[in-house]
Amino acid sequence: MSSSIIDFIATEARFGAQNYAPIGVVLSRGEGVWVWDTDGNRYLDCLSAYSAVSQGHCHPKILAAMVEQAHRLTLTSRAFHNDQLALFYEEIAALTGSHKVLPMNSGAEAVESAIKSVRKWGYEVKGVPDGQAEIIVCANNFHGRTLGIVGFSTDPETHGHFGPFAPGFKIIPFGDAAALEQAITPNTVAFLVEPIQGEAGVVIPPAGYFTKVRELCTANNVMLVLDEIQTGLGRTGKLLAEQHEGIEADVTLLGKALSGGFYPVSAVLSNNDVLGTLRPGQHGSTFGGNPLACAVARAAMRVLVEEGMIENAARQGARFLEGLKDIRANTIREVRGRGLMLAVELHPEAGRARRYCEALQGKGILAKDTHEQTIRIAPPLVITSDQVDWALERLATTLTQDFS
Incomplete structure (x- = not known):
């Protein structure tokens, strides 16, 4: 490890909060599936920024869209219309078959927005008594790191010493349809679940699980909310992971690859009237749906399909x-x-x-460990x-x- 890399890492350690434990490499450039460190060593990226760089590093067409839009208009807030938002809505709806779209920035914001929306739907449409809405989630889930989300995590490192937490969540085993059936009550408004648990170590549920989940949610008027922030937009070999079992979620959450790694963009997609319960002033984001984000996301979706x-x-x-x-x-x-x-x-x-990931670095591959015993491998989709x-x-x- 060169002195320059050591200096970069030491400076991070001196000034930065120690909330990550990165592999000992300092990257300075990327193209396609490859990244280079400050010493010029080349690596095959097998993490893709947790699937955010699915289209490959610095994709030229997404870059061109970003630069062009940055010269024209970057931010208006939602106090005014802009000429990119409607086109983004139209194109993402056509791609995914969604009826309503709520644009946000990070994946965690999309999850929080979905939680608010399904609760509101529960009270105003389903008729759940005020303050009694329940959302079912799965053990070993990962939906983000906001205070609302970590409260229903089962990972002690994620939620320890961050409480007290908001009530209203039930935790069941992942991949167990019988457990879901038993957990549903008249006050259940949603089941929030990842199609594949990524941070847990790429845990895939049994075949037929989501077919049964869809049946249970439909029968009990419960909104099926699929967190496709990692699995969506081609990562699993389908546009959305739900397509592997031929189902449709009521609410789908996208992020990460939605911008090809250029800019934080996320979206809540709804195929029913969940998002229709929101009224002006009840939810929003200054940067959500900004013209730069929309232009970037439009290009990111386009190359995903066209290429x-x-x-x-x-x-x-x-x-x-x-x-x-x-x-x-x-x-x-x-x-x-x-x-x-x-x-x-x-x-x-x-x-x-971790030590295997460090050994892989020496052989020109960057991968990341999770849950101590698992190596995750997720290269850009252009490999x-x-x-x-x-x-x-x-x-x-x-x-x-x-x-x-």
């Missing part, structure tokens, strides 16, 4: 998953994945996944077959490495 990135994610994801399963290493407990959302879970006796094979060779060498 076949979703189909490529399915194709290369299958290749990557098969290659990972072919690695014969005593360290591997399980390989999981759908599309280009993949994970290698290690046996506890293999040691923490090629040759690049997948290149990564698999280095992963195989690393996962069979003796760290004793």
Whole structure:
């Protein structure tokens, strides 16, 4: 590690809050699936900024849209109309089949907005007594880090010493439809769930789970809210992960890849009258739906479709998953994945996944550990077959490495 990299890291440690534990690399440039550090070393990005850079680093068409719009108009607030918002609404609705759109900035803001909206719908449409609305969530969920969200997390690191928390949430096991059925009451307004639990280690529910979930929510007049902030926009080889079981959520949350990594953009999408309960002054965001964000998101969605990135994610994801399963290493407990959302879970006796990620850095791959024993692999959706094979060779060498 060069002195310049050490200096950057030391300065961060001196002035910055210690709320992350990044891998020891300082990046300065990116293009496609590749990033370069300040010393000029090249790495294959297998995290994609937690799927925010799905279209690849610095995609030229998204960049051009951002620069063009930045020269024209960046922010008006929602006190006035702008000429990009209506087009963004029209295009994202056409792409996803949604009826109503609420633009926000971060994924966590989208989740908070959905919580407010389904509660309001519960009181004004379903007829739940005021203050009694219940939302069901899953254990090991990750929906963001705001105070409202961490209150229903089951990860002690996420919620410890941040209380007191807001009531109104029930926690059930992920992938257990019977548990959902038992948890629903007349006051239940929504079931908030990730199609695949990303931060938990790419945990995929049993086949047929979401078909049953959809049936239960419909039968009990409960809004199914799918957090597709990581899984959406092609990451799993479909536009939305819900399509793997042929269902439709009542409310869908998008973020991350919605801007191709250029700008924070998120959206709450509704296929029913949930968002119709909001009135002027009841919810908003100064930057939500700003013209720069809308122009960037429009370009990000366009290249995703026009350049076949979703189909490529399915194709290369299958290749990557098969290659990972072919690695014969005593360290591997399980390989999981759908599309280009993949994970290698290690046996506890293999040691923490962090040291394998650090070893991969030395071989030109940047991946990230989660929950101590799992390596997440999520490269940009523009990855090629040759690049997948290149990564698999280095992963195989690393996962069979003796760290004793």
